Amino acid sequence: MNVADSELVGGILNSRGYTFTGELSDADVVLLNTCAIRDNAEQRIRGRLGLINAQKRTRPHLVIGVLGCMAERLREQFIEEERLVDLIVGPDEYRKLPALLDGAFGGEKGIAVRLSRVETYDDIEPLRTEGISAWLSVMRGCDKFCTFCVVPFTRGRERSRSFDSIVDEVRMLADKGFREVTLLGQNVNSYRDGGHDFAALMKAVAAVDRTMRIRFTTSHPQDMSDALIDAIASTDNICKYIHLPVQSGSDRILALMNRTYTASQYLHLVEKIRNTIPGVSLSTDIISGFPTETAEEHRKTMDLMREVRYDGAYTFMYSARERTKAWEMGDSVAEEEKSARVTEIVELQRGISTELNQRLIGTVEAVLVEGPSKKSDAEFMGRTDTNKTVIVPKGDLREGDLVDCRIERANAATLFGEPVRADKHTEGEAA
Numbered sequence: 001m002n003v004a005d006s007e008l009v010g011g012i013l014n015s016r017g018y019t020f021t022g023e024l025s026d027a028d029v030v031l032l033n034t035c036a037i038r039d040n041a042e043q044r045i046r047g048r049l050g051l052i053n054a055q056k057r058t059r060p061h062l063v064i065g066v067l068g069c070m071a072e073r074l075r076e077q078f079i080e081e082e083r084l085v086d087l088i089v090g091p092d093e094y095r096k097l098p099a100l101l102d103g104a105f106g107g108e109k110g111i112a113v114r115l116s117r118v119e120t121y122d123d124i125e126p127l128r129t130e131g132i133s134a135w136l137s138v139m140r141g142c143d144k145f146c147t148f149c150v151v152p153f154t155r156g157r158e159r160s161r162s163f164d165s166i167v168d169e170v171r172m173l174a175d176k177g178f179r180e181v182t183l184l185g186q187n188v189n190s191y192r193d194g195g196h197d198f199a200a201l202m203k204a205v206a207a208v209d210r211t212m213r214i215r216f217t218t219s220h221p222q223d224m225s226d227a228l229i230d231a232i233a234s235t236d237n238i239c240k241y242i243h244l245p246v247q248s249g250s251d252r253i254l255a256l257m258n259r260t261y262t263a264s265q266y267l268h269l270v271e272k273i274r275n276t277i278p279g280v281s282l283s284t285d286i287i288s289g290f291p292t293e294t295a296e297e298h299r300k301t302m303d304l305m306r307e308v309r310y311d312g313a314y315t316f317m318y319s320a321r322e323r324t325k326a327w328e329m330g331d332s333v334a335e336e337e338k339s340a341r342v343t344e345i346v347e348l349q350r351g352i353s354t355e356l357n358q359r360l361i362g363t364v365e366a367v368l369v370e371g372p373s374k375k376s377d378a379e380f381m382g383r384t385d386t387n388k389t390v391i392v393p394k395g396d397l398r399e400g401d402l403v404d405c406r407i408e409r410a411n412a413a414t415l416f417g418e419p420v421r422a423d424k425h426t427e428g429e430a431a
Ligand code: SAH
Pocket: 037, 038, 148, 149, 150, 151, 185, 186, 187, 218, 219, 220, 245, 247, 285, 286, 287, 316, 317, 318, 319, 320, 321
């Protein structure tokens, strides 16, 4: 979401003549787009701000700004009390950036942190810097008010972009040669524009170019409609991968979290998804150490994980956030206990992921080649339809190729493949 928002800011500033520089020492403006979801995300930004501020000693005209959720959360504190930055701009105020920058070059401090009920940046083309896989925000904000979560306070009320503008943007991305689009929203499946729900949007977007992969994130279990499950099942180029955060396996904790489902309702949903979409891959988010979570309730989360057998899981230590309901519940689970629970969950998941991935050895998977592998110049990284990372030898492959690969090896995080047939499609031909 933040990468997509940064591209949006890039689009707004690029149209006013600003360009990116890879070197901090060349920059006239440094904008940090920030996350406030957990305290450690904020601490990292504070560390980074310290380093960037050091540059101001030799270059007093450098303009430093903080964008995004942390700007929304801390507001004046950054400018007035801590004097760390020149600009503070919340997620719904990016249109004001050019004017605020003009002011900042004249020595003014600028704050814009109003949340909007309507801003979707519908008409702004993000400045995308990579050409294979595109992020596309289709809705902003969140109305769910999970009791642990700061998002409704930092990103505001839920609102959807217009159906037509999204379909048009996907068409433009296809024309530019993008091979994959991920529709984004905090609660992407509660998308609605007039008579169009998220299932209708997915179908329309997938119909733009049948050779383009369509993904989405993040979906809330409550809004996982039958129509959406059917759309995923029946549309070849909608990827068979769903990130479906459960957060906890204990009904008492789920109720305290205001997640609106019980563990057994969630399990039924998973069953329905698996019956309708054979081979679907599932991942989740889990919070460990929510206020008052007992060892027994932690075990229930592990039981649920064993039952679902997720392909992947992101596990977080609970971080108390001001203004949320859970903030008032106190932060009762000791940090060491949270950390021990996270470790258990991560180990359990590593075992499950390894088993599931190793089952794929010998099978052939269609891999979209996305870019260089981090570890070796001789290899590319790509992903399967089910969102698993695959490392393949470069050979004569090019970024953007969709290539069938036989899986030779696998660990918890990565598959290693060999192309069985080079991508024969020439430009312009259907894949
Ligand atoms: N809208 C998405 C999640 C956005 S935040 C959804 O509801 O699924 C991403 C993840 O961060 C959440 O799923 C949750 O697991 C985690 N998270 C959010 N607030 C948190 C907090 N206060 N402490 C720890 N983890 C948190």
